[in-house]
Amino acid sequence: MSELRKTPLYEAHVKAGGRIVDFGGWALPVQYSGILEEHRAVREKAGLFDVSHMGEVHLTGPDALPFIQRLVTNDCSKMQVRQIVYSPMCYPDGGVVDDILIYRVCENDYWLVVNASNTGKDYDWILRNISGYDATVKNISSQVAQIAIQGPAAQTILQRNAADDLDSIKFFWCLPAATIAGRKCLVSRTGYTGEDGFEIYCKPEDARHIWDTLLESGKADGLIPAGLGARDSLRFEAALPLYGHEISQSISPLQGNLGFFVKLDKPDFIGREALTAAKQQGLASRVVGLELAGRGVPREGYPVLAAGQEIGRVTSGMFSPTFGRGLAMALVSTEYAKAGTELAIDIRGKAVPVRVVKTPFYKKAYRKG
């Protein structure tokens, strides 16, 4: 695995017994003690994630905001300094380039946080569309490490190691010049687990110190390191979309249940025409939640059936650690998308009954207000 990219925390993962896998070209731990234990820790106490593989793009200049408004589907015009907005970023045909977080770190300075495996593609896309705007863009991914601390005990643990009052950071806000474990970093109240928690952006050379300090400090609170496996099962239960699954170049944000983040009444943005037309015509298919009545585990790609005919495919599926049963998100023909509809999933040749349910499966425990 020598050709894989390593985060600044690679040695820490190996030392902690993390099982390293190739995750889109990155050597990252899929688990340490076990996905179930790590999942439970985040739901009940706290987990620490290395998400340094995520990409960061710095955008600056007088036209930074108008450019972002053109680039993404959500409305960023009312963003204040330190505020964060989540948004899909679309192609002209309404397909998704990526889903990103936009941080307004100063007046005319924004950070776009993008999915690791999309970083190169996103950066190229941004460059291709920036001409005519008085703004400059830089891929700063290699200069930024990222650690997420998530779970009900996250704030207590992080506060013990923070120079700033974390209560002052509201949901989807950040502190661009925070100090954690004596090191300068940006801290935001964000995450990808459905729990309250924070994401810490720091210099690569400070990542290990922050990681070790938090783990040691939070040990008595039940904090453990958590890998990519738990990250996926946690985001899945909270029905947070994963690029390439619930949204993609061929699955629009409207189909992926992200209509709330697509502001069609915004003056102009890439994809607006196509998405407006798609909405007017009615979506042919959309992503729904499916719950198995009985035994079995649905997996990505499994056909979804109505009266024996394929009417969709599973986009993400697993055995839910919290609910102890098989759950799925699936892209299905809209006529079958209503909650309560009885369908089936073809699991290895057997039609297993499922029911369309409202998402998220797990009610998010965010601390808002």
Added chain:
Amino acid sequence: MSSVKYTREHEWVKVEENIATIGITDFAVQELGDLVYVELPAPGEKIRAGERLAAVESVKAASDVFAPVSGEVVEANEALEDEAGLLNESPMGEGWIARLEMSDPSELDALMDRAQYDEFVKEAGH
């Protein structure tokens, strides 16, 4: 007389007279992580060596379990239906998956003993 044999797909088979008890190895379980679901064969099912006998699923993925030998399923470990974690706790004991009445015991000759299996795992670069 009983002996345990191993396959390249990480199944084990323990033979007592004409009955083969089948499971997946400690190594396989360690690789798969927390197991959460097992699909068992039905007693009476006739199966050939190399065919899918069962499936075990972790949070992340489903993996097939192949029959190391041919025969008829005489018993499946139903305890696994409620407690797939038995596979993690005791893969070579309480976590057995199924018992087959063998139709061709000579198939056992092609399987590995523990020393050979350990060597195989090592060579596979694990």
